[in-house]
Amino acid sequence: MSRIEQLLQQIRQLEEELLLELNQRSQVIGFTIKGKRVEFERSIRLAHKRLKYGIWRWLFGIRPINIITAPIIYAMIVPLVLIDVLVSFYQYTCFPIYGISRVKRDHYIVFDRHHLSFLNIFERLHCLYCSYGNGVVAYIREILARTEQYFCPIKHARKVLGTHERYYQFIEYGDATDYHQRLQQFRKNLAKEE
Template identity: 55%
Template sequence: MDQRIQHLLNQISALESELQTELHQRETKLFYRITGKRVEFDEAVGKIHRQSKAGIVRRILDSRPQNFFAAPFVYGLIAPLVFLDLCMSIYQAICFPIYGIAKVKRADYIVMDRWQLGYLNFMEKFHCAYCEYANGLFAYGAEIAARTEQYWCPIKHAHKVLGTHARYQRFLAYGDAQQYQARLKQFREALRQQK
């Protein structure tokens, strides 16, 4: 990869990391602190949360009728999601050690903490838990797939692709056969060293 492009990618990664850290620090200073896995709010903030909670009956009455008709289709996905979760976890448990790829830590992607928000009623917490699980699962699966792709085929596409993973920009240019042969081992070694 061209040194200028590598330098720009490193700067982008560093800036993204710095931005995430800064945003998280500001949020925690203003609203909460984390003690182990528990999220704690100041008493004044907790009081505001409790006062802001909408009752379940109010929430149901405010919902559009279409939401009730769509619910079976939305929540009907739970079985396939759990099956996908199981399959991805088994896949990485068996294949990653064979390939020498560091495993993806599931808990880094599937984070279930919105139930601790006092301004959500039971139904809202249920919806949030479902979304936390589904979106976390897809992010977890995307990282498993990204590491697999880096191991087997770290090559960009000829066509523009939307929604690429973070590793993609460091992949080799489409059609660069010499770099592929020379750098495939480097890509694989990077996966072994990842924490």
């Protein structure tokens, strides 16, 4: 096993430990997840309702610049929806042709924060927007990562910031040894994924 593979394995183990720790923290906060639904203990639900800012209190507490820039921020929903539709269409039409397993959209775009009873309607809208926007970007990133793995699983010569998880397993820049055989293996691996 190469040093990179060892480090990737350590990262995966740390991610699993982090998930366990986060799950334990959710028990301390007092909620459980049943299917796609989150349920809080009764005492927590009551506390949340007491902590909720009413609409008028919230409106008078925000900076005027936030209200002025809101149309600019929320206008981004148009390109987000458009790219979501286009990339989903691309995936559903092309991935089966190439034998690439599809990315499950609902693993990336998750709506649950708007159910928090301590949020008012505007805060819930903000949470819906951010959940959708960040979820779409993560969803698209995974689709493009699988595309890159299929067509060009080669690292760049220069360091690239914000690379996807698959990138570290790609072929080193300039390493032509058995390139086409390794490319076929990368492609076979894509077909096996969930």
